[in-house]
Amino acid sequence: MFIGKLVFAQIVDLLPRRRFQTLVTRYQGDYKNRGFSCYDQLLTMIFAQLTFCESLRDIEACLSAQPAHLYHLGIRGQVRRSTLSDANESRDARIFEGLAQILMTQARDLYVDQAIGIDLDAVVYAFDSTTISLCLALFPWAKFRRQKAAVKLHTLIDLRGNVPTFILVSTGKMHDVTALDSLPIEAGAFYLMDKGYIDYRRLYCFATACAYFVTRLKDNAQYHVVESREADKSAGIICDQTIQLTGTTSAQDYPANLRRVKYRDPDTDDLYEFLTNNIDLPAAVIAQLYKQRWQVELFFKWIKQHLRIKVFYGTTENAVNIQIWTAISTYCLLAIVRKRFGLEHDMHQMTQTLRLHLFAKIPVFKLFSENDLNYQRDDDYNQLSLFD
Numbered sequence: 001m002f003i004g005k006l007v008f009a010q011i012v013d014l015l016p017r018r019r020f021q022t023l024v025t026r027y028q029g030d031y032k033n034r035g036f037s038c039y040d041q042l043l044t045m046i047f048a049q050l051t052f053c054e055s056l057r058d059i060e061a062c063l064s065a066q067p068a069h070l071y072h073l074g075i076r077g078q079v080r081r082s083t084l085s086d087a088n089e090s091r092d093a094r095i096f097e098g099l100a101q102i103l104m105t106q107a108r109d110l111y112v113d114q115a116i117g118i119d120l121d122a123v124v125y126a127f128d129s130t131t132i133s134l135c136l137a138l139f140p141w142a143k144f145r146r147q148k149a150a151v152k153l154h155t156l157i158d159l160r161g162n163v164p165t166f167i168l169v170s171t172g173k174m175h176d177v178t179a180l181d182s183l184p185i186e187a188g189a190f191y192l193m194d195k196g197y198i199d200y201r202r203l204y205c206f207a208t209a210c211a212y213f214v215t216r217l218k219d220n221a222q223y224h225v226v227e228s229r230e231a232d233k234s235a236g237i238i239c240d241q242t243i244q245l246t247g248t249t250s251a252q253d254y255p256a257n258l259r260r261v262k263y264r265d266p267d268t269d270d271l272y273e274f275l276t277n278n279i280d281l282p283a284a285v286i287a288q289l290y291k292q293r294w295q296v297e298l299f300f301k302w303i304k305q306h307l308r309i310k311v312f313y314g315t316t317e318n319a320v321n322i323q324i325w326t327a328i329s330t331y332c333l334l335a336i337v338r339k340r341f342g343l344e345h346d347m348h349q350m351t352q353t354l355r356l357h358l359f360a361k362i363p364v365f366k367l368f369s370e371n372d373l374n375y376q377r378d379d380d381y382n383q384l385s386l387f388d
Contacts, residue, residue: 008073014337014340036078036087038091044079050351050358051355052306052307056084089319093321100325108158116160122190125156126191127155128296134148136148139320143173150172154168154179177202188211190278192290192296198275203215214275216272223246226243236264237263237287238262245258258275259279260274302331303328306348337350345368
């Protein structure tokens with residue numbers, strides 16, 4: 001028997017409440033508050049993300065179905081779709097962006113010792129963007145093409161735990177390579193990017209900051225070979241060369257030498273040409289590093305499948321940004337829960353289990369054991385499902 005907090009309350013207890021309130025005060029989020037605070041709004045949006053609610057009406061119906069539990073969830077105000085809609089449109093999205101940044105830092109610190117499957121001591125990041133399509137008639141501020149609107153999430157994830165460390169939300173018109181101007185560069189770290197991010201002037205900033213990048217060489221790249229190294233054919237390495245760019249502008253934008261590694265994937269028999277500014281690592285490790293870039297694609301796939309980030313509750317830019325940042329906060333919160341409670345389940349299984357037991361009074365760490373999942377109900381064991 002467990003007489004204690006609901007599962008949802010145990011999860012949101014990990015939120016940095018005091019730091020969030022500092023953000024609310026800074027951006028006057030609770031100015032003229034009429035009973036529905038920023039914290040109520042945050043918990044409601046996290047609940048909507050965890051339960052994959054389809055609309056504001058769906059959120060209101062789910063929470064109204066359990067009125068006796070709202071206080072125990074941490075929600076003090078009444079949740080009405082009009083109230084939530086007004087809050088998402090009027091309250092500064094920077095409040096929720098700041099919270100997401102705090103949670104990203106906390107989650108990253110928890111996974112600092114996580115292995116990435118490669119014998120490398122340096123920090124490894126993967127950088128990419130994903131496009132979220134929108135209806136131009138409803139989201140005219142996010143015009144992308146003539147008859148299409150979109151927003152982009154430019155995301156940098158730390159491969160130790162696949163935790164995002166930097167996210168830039170922009171309209172679809174912003175080119176991916178432009179996001180490199182805002183990217184924080186850490187000395188000694190590796191940045192994995194596809195060849196859509198090749199801009200030699202911007203890539204040279206990595207070299208001057210003593211950081212490393214691994215990307216793919218463009219087919220039309222002009223260069224001459226400075227030095228050739230012995231290639232390990234058994235590892236799929238076809239050639240390992242030091243090159244110098246000879247293009248009219250590329251030679252000026254990147255005056256230093258680069259490294260070209262040609263690799264044949266033994267599983268698919270595909271050929272890849274990698275470009276990097278690191279000359280010390282074995283060529284096979286360079287190939288393994290680029291293969292890890294796929295983790296950022298898996299991150300995008302996960303949040304689109306398990307969080308409400310493709311269909312929005314509001315049509316204004318502020319409402320869209322709040323929903324995106326609360327989705328990122330929810331992901332980081334789940335990553336923190338997984339580490340703090342010592343759960344060995346993957347994020348997919350953990351999310352599905354939590355979704356069905358948010359109103360249950362079960363310790364989170366026991367929720368994922370087979371014995372407790374098969375625990376029979378009694379008068380003192382309140383295991384209410386969201387859909388009861």
